Amino acid sequence: MDYNILLDLATDLGYELSMCGAETFRVEESISLVLGSYGLNCEVFAIPNYLIVTVMTQDGTPITRMRRIGPHGNDLDAVEKFTGLSRALCSRRPEPEEAQRWLEVTRSKRQTFSVPVTYLGYFLGACGFALLFGGNWLDGLCGGICGVVVGLCTRFLDRGNVNTFFRTIASSFIMAMLAYGFGAKGIAKNPDAVTIGALMILVPGLLFTNAMRDIIFGDTNSGINRIVQVILIAIALALGTATAWGLAGQLWGTPVSVPAIDYALPAQCLFSAIGCVGFSILFNIHGPGALLCTIGGILCWSTYSLALRSGCTEILAYFWAALFSSVYSEIMARIRKYPAISYLVVSVFPLIPGAGVYYAMNYAVRGNMEMFAAKGMNTAAIAGIMAVGILLGSTVFRMHSEWKLHKMKGKT
DSSP: OOHHHHHHHHHHHHHHHHHHTOOHHHHHHHHHHHHHHTTOEEEEEEETTEEEEEEEOTTSOEEEEEEEOOSOOOOHHHHHHHHHHHHHHHHHOOOHHHHHHHHHHHHHTOOOOOHHHHHHHHHHHHHHHHHHTTOOHHHHHHHHHHHHHHHHHHHHHHHTTOOHHHHHHHHHHHHHHHHHHHHHTTSOSOHHHHHHHHHHHHSOHHHHHHHHHHHHTTOHHHHHHHHHHHHHHHHHHHHHHHHHHHHHHHHHOSOOOOOOOOOOHHHHHHHHHHHHHHHHHHTTOOTHHHHHHHHHHHHHHHHHHHHHHTTOOHHHHHHHHHHHHHHHHHHHHHHHTSOTHHHHHHHTGGGSOHHHHHHHHHHHHHTOHHHHHHHHHHHHHHHHHHHHHHHHHHHHHHHHHHHHHHHHHHHO
C-alpha cells in the first residue's frame, strides 16, 4: 500500500473542504473516514488555519502531512461536492492513483457563478434586506446599489491581499457614505435601512453558524477561534459605519431617516426571499439547493414573526426561529444527502442581527451610551439565543444519528 499517496489524497481533500468554508468536524471526519476505509490508523487535527494529518505504517512508522489554511471562502457548492467525494471514496475504495484522479475531476467540476450573476447576488441580498428592515422600494434600490459597491470594494481589496478586518472597515465605510449620500440628496428616505441592507453582506453569517456547529461537535478551539473572528468583523463593521456617519454629518448634516415601514407578513416573506436568493448566489449554491435555502429563509422569518404575534418576547421568538432553521436544515440534509450547513447558513440569515450592530454603533456615535449599552446587550442576547437554538436542533439530530448507529452495530 502506498501510504504517501493516500495521505496526500486525504490531506488535499481536507484542505479543499477547509478552503471552501466547511466546518472543522467535517474536515476531520472526512479525512478519518477516507483513511480508515483503506485500513489506515490516523490522527487528524484541524483548526480554521491549520491542518495536520498523521498515519501509522505497518511497522509503526508515523508519516505526517501539514497544510496551512489561508483565507476561507464561502463556496458551499464545493463543500457538497467534496463531501460527496469522501463518501464515494469510503464506499468504493478505488486504487490510490484512481482516487487521486477522482479528486482532480471533482476540482474541475466545481461550479461558480459568472461575475454579472455574482453582482446580481450582491444587489438582491442588500435590496431584499433593506426592504425587510423597513425601507421603501426606492430605499431597496439604493440598498442594492450599495450592495454592489460592497462587492466591488471586497473584490478589489481581495486582489491586494488586504486582511479581512481592514477590508471590512473600508467596504462598510464606502458603502455607508454612499447610503448617507442617497439620504442627503433625498433619493433614499430611510438611509438607515439602506445601510443595514448592504451591511448584511459583510456580516459573517457562515463564520457564526460554523462556530456554533464546531462547538456542538466538540471542536471548542475552532469554535472559539471563529467566534473571535465574528467579534472582530462586527467591530470592523461598527468602525466603518461610525466613521461614515460622522463624516456624513459634517458634509451634509446629521443623517435622518423616516420611521421604518411595518410591512404585512406576506410582503416580509417576499423581501426575505429576495435577500435569500441573493445570498444563495453569494454562497455559491446551485440548483434545487438554492430554492430550498430560500424556502427555509421564508419559513424561518415566518416562524419569528408568528412567534412575536403569538405573544412571545423578541428573544424567545429568535430562539424558536433559529431552532426551526436548524431542524429544517438537518431534515433537508438527510433527504438530499448534502451537508446541513448549505441550508442552515442561508435560511437563518434573516435573523442575523446586523440591524442591532448598526443601531448600537449609531447610539455610541451620538454619545447615547445608555442606549448603546442596552442595544449592544440586546444584540448579544439575540446572537446567544440563536446559538442555543442552532445547537439544540443539531444536537437532537446528532444524538438520533448516534442512536441509529449503535442500534445497527447491536444487530450485527
